[in-house]
Amino acid sequence: MEINQLKAFELVARLGSYSKASRYLDVSQPTISLRIKELEKDVGGYLFVRSGKRMVLTELGKGFLPYARQALEILTKGKERALSIKEGTRGEIAIGTLPTFTNGPFTSIVMEMQHRFPDIDVTIHTGHNQQIIDMLYDGFVKMGLITSPFFNKDLKKLHTIKETLVFVAHHSHPLTGMKGYGIEDIFASGKPYIMTDWSEESKHLQKTHIHFGTDSIELPPATALDFIRQEMGAALLTESMVSQLIKKGILVKLEPNDMPVLYREIALISLDREQSLPPAAQLFVKTVKSGSWGQVR
DSSP, rough: OOOOHHHHHHHHHHHHHHHHHHHHHTTTHHHHHHHHHHHHHHHHHHOEEEEOOOOOOOOHHHHHHHHHHHHEEEEEEHHHHHHHHHHHHSSEEEEEGGGGGGHHHHHHHHHHHHHHHHHHHHHHEEEEEHHHHHHHHHTTTTTEEEOOOOOOOOEEEEEEEEEEEEEEEEEEEEGOOOOSOOHHHHHHHHSSSSEOSSHHHHHHHHHHHOOOTEEEOOOHHHHHHHHHHOOOOOOEEEEEHHHHHHTSSSEEEEEOTTOOOOOEEEEEEEOGGGGGHHEEEEEHHHHHHSTTTTTTO
């Protein structure tokens, strides 16, 4: 049983004529007749009888018609789905990302994907750099977002996103009322200053200013943020982590007069080059590249 036979049968049933069906499909009338005869062999009896100038369904034909139409509908949907997967407008993408990169720019990227390509399912897994790299090697994810630089030669960098780093403290912290202060004052008056690891440059700056006797503690970024929200200390965090809290007035961005431009660099990576990725994954890369996120001000 072939799809062309089912199409011929459905058209003759709908149009009541072999000749009309042949014109619709742009084939000869004998071709339509042959397709119907071959289908009748499969179903075991006549599907049509002539009634005047029209071909009408037999009881066998009436019973078979709904299933033929259902089969054609399913095949059409299957073809459309296969085409959409090929074009990348439908599919699945598994992505690994850092726990500290699940808001801000990343949220904007996922929302943009959902808006533009609602039929692409984006699955997100979190982990630290090495865990995400292991996910790539294991085939658990197709792409990852990790801290740059990295030194695995078989990983391909598809794009780079830069996140601005800012000093912050709770609005009640004494630092928020100071005028004309420098970075050294933040470390001296943080009480404690909470050291966080974002990049080699930011790590070097923090260690340079932490002297013997400085009241300091080193914490993961999420824990550091909790400390500050509880009115304890000052820290260097990504702007995306604290932007909403700053807008609400809970935290205050500290702006020392000798503040350099600091950022964390996130690399979108894969084991394959962009051109070799599945179409849906290529659309994700294009979405990442097309946005305004990751522009250090």
